[in-house]
Amino acid sequence: QVAAVVRPRFGAVDQWCRVTVNGAEAGTHDGGYLPFAFDVTGLLRDGGAPNTLVVEVRDPSDTGDRGRGKQRLERGGIWYTPQSGIWQTVWAERVPDLHVERLTLVPHLDDSCVEVTVHAAGGEARVAVDADGRTVARAQAPAGTPVRIPLDDVREWTPEDPFLYDVTVELGDDIVRSYFGMRSFGVGPDENGVPRLLLNGRPYFHAGVLDQGYWPDGLYTAPSDAALVHDIATMKRLGFTMLRKHIKVEPLRWYHHCDRLGVLVWQDCVNGGGPYRPEIVTAPAFLPVRLDDSGDRGHRRFGRADAAARERFREELRGTVEHLRNVVSIAVWVPFNEGWGQFDAAGVAREVAELDPTRTVDHASGWHDQGGGDLRSLHVYFRRFRVPRRRDGRVLVLSEYGGYNLRVDGHAWNDEDFGYRRFHDAARLGGAFARLHAREIVPAIPRGLSATVYTQLSDVEDELNGLLTYDRRVCKLPERLVRGVNRRLRL
Known part of the structure; x- marks a missing residue:
């Protein structure tokens, strides 16, 4: 059995929050617009016992100095009713110990290539690029190292023709899929x-x-x-x-x-x-x-x-x-x-x-x-x-x-x-x-x-x-x- 990490992921919580699992603190986050996640593997109960996750939220809205957008406690005109708490998707994921944290995909249209960086703790990833369901390029990508992958017959992305290339990244037992567009x-x-x-x-x-x-x-x-x-x-x-x-x-x-x-x-x-x-x-x-x-x-x-x-x-x-x-x-x-x-x-x-x-x-x-x-x-x-x-x-x-x-x-x-x-x-x-x-x-x-x-x-x-x-x-x-x-x- 592959060792795994369990993380609840939050799309956005406005504005400050503290997350506990089974009464123990998993972490805190400040800022209402960006995603975050916590490793809760060590806080989970064994044997299929139920687990309890609690999100505590505080939101000063426009009385604080953090980013708040057009929210105002005294709404009116161009300022709107304030939002508070969880407002984007929350989900839990279980990933192998060796896994892809994120990808950086940078198209270089003039050079007919895409630069792929696999952010991970280590290892070497396998990268495949598909166009219209057909694999058009493959490469090996050591973790943390930008790798340029050449592409033939590049199809540009525009509003009139929003063509997207698919990307599959495999690192150990982890598989991540994404996409990019060739534009500048x-x-x-x-x-x-x-x-x-x-x-x-x-x-x-x-x-x-x-x-x-x-x-x-x-x-x-x-x-x-x-x-x-x-x-x-x-x-x-x-x-x-x-x-x-x-x-x-x-x-x-x-x-x-x-x-x-x-x-x-x-x-x-x-x-x-x-x-x-x-x-x-x-x-x-x-x-x-x-x-x-x-x-x-x-x-x-x-x-x-x-x-x-x-x-x-x-x-x-x-x-x-x-x-x-x-x-x-x-x-x-x-x-x-x-x-x-x-x-x-x-x-x-x-x-x-x-x-x-x-x-x-x-x-x-x-x-x-x-x-x-x-x-x-x-x-x-x-x-x-x-x-x-x-x-x-x-x-x-x-x-x-x-x-x-x-x-x-x-x-x-x-x-x-x-x-x-x-x-x-x-x-x-x-x-x-x-x-x-x-x-x-x-x-x-x-x-x-x-x-x-x-x-x-x-x-x-x-x-x-x-x-x-x-x-x-x-x-x-x-x-x-x-x-x-x-x-x-x-x-």
């Missing part, structure tokens, strides 16, 4: 010298929509796997090529569906820090306020005076990058949004780029641009969008705009009504949506605009500015209209 992301000039986002070495426009990932019956937790698929598939059917996952880390199933369905992802990191000041996070929506986020003065302004809290954010950021590194569809990392807990954004962007040089970085989405990262990232809600006169060589993106509001009776969460421009019927909303893109967005593309993020996928609590209602039962605009608009968002 970057920035570079188009034929006219304009900085653009690149997919597989070619300019590619990211036509995106803001995706909060909130649900009326489960808050952070979707009602089913089919519900996750519905949101992604509906946005793709409407002609969007990208989802900006806003201030939340989803279960890995969501990213898997983006990978296989073919939708690019911009991944926000989860904001934390002290209380946010209106002059920092709200005033820039109306006034051209751009403040320095570095040094003692900048840290105090942005609610980041606590050095330990800043380091905790960096820990969670590093954990997020490592956790999602293998996701095929993630094209852009977004460390900060609209000054929420922002600090040293240019330096943080450099750290992200060092952690993952295969993707681009939007260092400060919205306002308080520090000149860092790969993108100049604008939010425009209360004024006309115009391409800035002064350019600095970064790629220009409109990372939030629109937010047009329409209440659909019988499908609203409450009587509150928040949005950036209010309409009273679908016809007027549709006309305004089409005019916005025809007059402001489409003409900006030849002048450098390279990505857009419309606000938003669905209503969320008070916010009634979704393309879908909160219950996802009604699409507020004709699908043909939205598809027609999105067809024009191309390079």
